[in-house]
Amino acid sequence: MPLGTLDRTAPPLFNQGPSALSKLIFFSALALFLMVADARFHIVQPMRQAIGTLLYPAQWLALKPVQMFVGGGRYFDDLQTAQRNESDARKALALQSERASQADALARDNARLRAMLDLRQLTTTPGRAAEVLYDAADPYTRKIVIDQGLSSGIVAGSPVIDEHGVLGQVTLVQPLASEVTLVIDRDQAIPVQNTRTGARSVAFGDASAHGNGLELRFMAANSDLQEGDLLATSGVDGVYPAGLPVAKIARIERRADSGFARIYCVPLAQVTAARYVLVLQPVGDQTAVRAAQAATAAASAASASAALKKKSEGKTDAKTDKVTRPEPKERAAP
Numbered sequence: 001m002p003l004g005t006l007d008r009t010a011p012p013l014f015n016q017g018p019s020a021l022s023k024l025i026f027f028s029a030l031a032l033f034l035m036v037a038d039a040r041f042h043i044v045q046p047m048r049q050a051i052g053t054l055l056y057p058a059q060w061l062a063l064k065p066v067q068m069f070v071g072g073g074r075y076f077d078d079l080q081t082a083q084r085n086e087s088d089a090r091k092a093l094a095l096q097s098e099r100a101s102q103a104d105a106l107a108r109d110n111a112r113l114r115a116m117l118d119l120r121q122l123t124t125t126p127g128r129a130a131e132v133l134y135d136a137a138d139p140y141t142r143k144i145v146i147d148q149g150l151s152s153g154i155v156a157g158s159p160v161i162d163e164h165g166v167l168g169q170v171t172l173v174q175p176l177a178s179e180v181t182l183v184i185d186r187d188q189a190i191p192v193q194n195t196r197t198g199a200r201s202v203a204f205g206d207a208s209a210h211g212n213g214l215e216l217r218f219m220a221a222n223s224d225l226q227e228g229d230l231l232a233t234s235g236v237d238g239v240y241p242a243g244l245p246v247a248k249i250a251r252i253e254r255r256a257d258s259g260f261a262r263i264y265c266v267p268l269a270q271v272t273a274a275r276y277v278l279v280l281q282p283v284g285d286q287t288a289v290r291a292a293q294a295a296t297a298a299a300s301a302a303s304a305s306a307a308l309k310k311k312s313e314g315k316t317d318a319k320t321d322k323v324t325r326p327e328p329k330e331r332a333a334p
Contacts (some may be wrong), residue, residue: 053202130278144181148178159282223261232246
């Protein structure tokens with residue numbers, strides 16, 4: 001085939017259109033025009049809004065996994081924080097509850113001690129405060145153990161009171177502790193006096209199976225006694241000071257087949273819940289001490305009186321000698 005007849009144009013497959021430089025210039029100018037037009041006339045704003053509206057569902061779906069991941073991490077962090085705060089709050093609540101219980105216990109103890117001081121003012125007998133350690137191990141007796149003993153000056157037979165009345169009597173003294181027999185013990189007896197009538201009697205511990213009280217024995221059926229009468233110590237035994245409240249009459253049983261009445265009393269002291277008590281000195285020891293002090297004072301007064309009398313007699317003798325002694329005569333001159 002002759003060369004003149006050949007087609008020298010590129011086939012459509014390799015037809016690339018304008019050159020790359022032309023495209024760059026065109027699109028750069030178009031972009032510059034659009035930027036200037038959008039900045040001046042906002043002609044692209046509706047298009048941007050339309051495109052944003054169309055693309056919002058895709059953006060929402062694309063952001064959901066990220067939000068779920070971030071929200072899940074934040075949820076677990078918040079859950080751990082909430083659990084820690086709850087644990088701290090529970091600890092603080094337990095601590096506050098413990099402090100509130102301690103404050104209530106201290107308030108009750110303070111009230112008991114104040115009431116004990118008020119009862120202490122009823123008598124001039126010296127005493128010493130003590131704390132109840134525990135109940136005695138013997139189930140057939142009514143005894144408690146206190147934290148004061150021989151080292152604190154506690155002696156056997158000392159009366160023990162709480163803020164409400166007579167609690168018992170010291171029956172066993174050890175170096176650092178003492179055992180107190182309560183007034184409701186079946187072997188305990190205390191002389192009492194009816195504050196309304198002045199009648200004296202003896203209250204014994206209730207020896208029944210459920211005895212937590214006292215009983216007035218050998219009282220005539222026609223005795224002037226009423227339910228609610230207050231019984232106080234009479235002071236005739238030389239142990240308990242007079243006037244300390246002991247019990248109240250709770251029930252009186254008068255039977256026709258017996259000449260004596262059965263009188264049941266309820267102790268005023270907290271025989272089953274005492275914590276702080278006051279140990280008094282026995283009245284007999286105080287009487288002996290006072291008698292010894294009175295004897296010593298009388299002896300001292302007698303000695304002082306004798307010395308004063310002797311001194312005054314010496315002065316009288318000196319004056320008498322001076323008056324009756326003859327004066328020496330003057331010697332005559334030689």
